[in-house]
Amino acid sequence: MEESQRRRSARLRCAAGILLWTVSVLAHAAPHLAAEPAARSASPAEVAASLARGAAWIWPDSNGPHRPRTTSAAPAYRDAAVLVESLVLRGVRVERGGRTQPLALPVGVRLMPVVHVESAADAPDDFTPAQRAAVLAAVRRHGQRAAGLLQLDFEAPPRQREAYRALVAAARAALPAGVRLSVTALAHWCTQGDWLDRLSVDEVVPMLYRLGPHAQDWRRRFERGDASLARRCRGPALGFATNDPPSPVLLARAARPYWFDETAWSNPSRPPSHLIP
Numbered sequence: 001m002e003e004s005q006r007r008r009s010a011r012l013r014c015a016a017g018i019l020l021w022t023v024s025v026l027a028h029a030a031p032h033l034a035a036e037p038a039a040r041s042a043s044p045a046e047v048a049a050s051l052a053r054g055a056a057w058i059w060p061d062s063n064g065p066h067r068p069r070t071t072s073a074a075p076a077y078r079d080a081a082v083l084v085e086s087l088v089l090r091g092v093r094v095e096r097g098g099r100t101q102p103l104a105l106p107v108g109v110r111l112m113p114v115v116h117v118e119s120a121a122d123a124p125d126d127f128t129p130a131q132r133a134a135v136l137a138a139v140r141r142h143g144q145r146a147a148g149l150l151q152l153d154f155e156a157p158p159r160q161r162e163a164y165r166a167l168v169a170a171a172r173a174a175l176p177a178g179v180r181l182s183v184t185a186l187a188h189w190c191t192q193g194d195w196l197d198r199l200s201v202d203e204v205v206p207m208l209y210r211l212g213p214h215a216q217d218w219r220r221r222f223e224r225g226d227a228s229l230a231r232r233c234r235g236p237a238l239g240f241a242t243n244d245p246p247s248p249v250l251l252a253r254a255a256r257p258y259w260f261d262e263t264a265w266s267n268p269s270r271p272p273s274h275l276i277p
Helices: 002-033 044-052 129-143 158-174 187-191 212-224 248-253
Strands: 055-058 079-090 093-097 110-119 149-154 180-186 203-207 237-241 256-260
Touching: 044 248, 044 256, 079 129, 079 149, 093 129, 110 129, 129 149, 129 158, 149 158, 158 180, 180 187, 187 203, 203 256, 212 248, 237 248
Parallel strands: 055 079, 055 256, 079 110, 110 149, 149 180, 180 203, 203 237, 237 256
Antiparallel strands: 079 093
16 A cells, blocks of 8 residues: 555656646746737738739629729729639549629729639549640630730649649740739748749749638748748739738738638628628
8 A cells, every 4th residue: 555655646746747847848938939929910901002002813703892982983903813714624524614794894904814723633643635725725715815914723732743834834835925924822832842933934922811720820931031932932922811911011022912802802792701501
């Protein structure tokens, strides 16, 4: 019995020691944890000012942002990055979609066609000739209407990276003279070596929203222009969301801001997000 009590006492002393050590470590770490408080998000006025000199991503169920009648008659945004065609690569097939109704842009707003591509889980690692031809045909078709820039929005999975690089090069070659090529990029792509820097494109737009639990850390890296980020990801183009705006510091870095709106810019034909089942 005495031996058992001694073992219990030893375990209790050990547990108490571990607890004291943990408290001590946290106490010393607290000043460092507090050294980088959460950055203030940009205000609605700062977001509006950024949008006025940037681009609005306008998806098929959206009419785009509007400016209240009580303010300036100038458009609420400078460029309209409109999703004009969507292609889903499923198996060896291509499924097409896009806008089902015309979009009237405000006077002075420039059209930037966006060709959206998705790969289903069963799409091949290397695109079939028919899939490749379908994407390039969409690029050629909509490039004729572009006011200087067309964007390819394709979150290609890692297994398709080489095929994606070849497709991007072919897409740029397929554009009319004077039309440049922009591509969107997931934030973590920017930390995966220099492959983005070697793309045959004129612009890379890292999308800095829906970043998950480490969003603040990601944004700080882009604020600093962290050297670990691909060079193209430290350029003037950055993508944000109106429902989760960045800090004013990060916003100031974006000479070419792109804005996405979760509520489709309050399109009257679309119910509020909290009413969508």
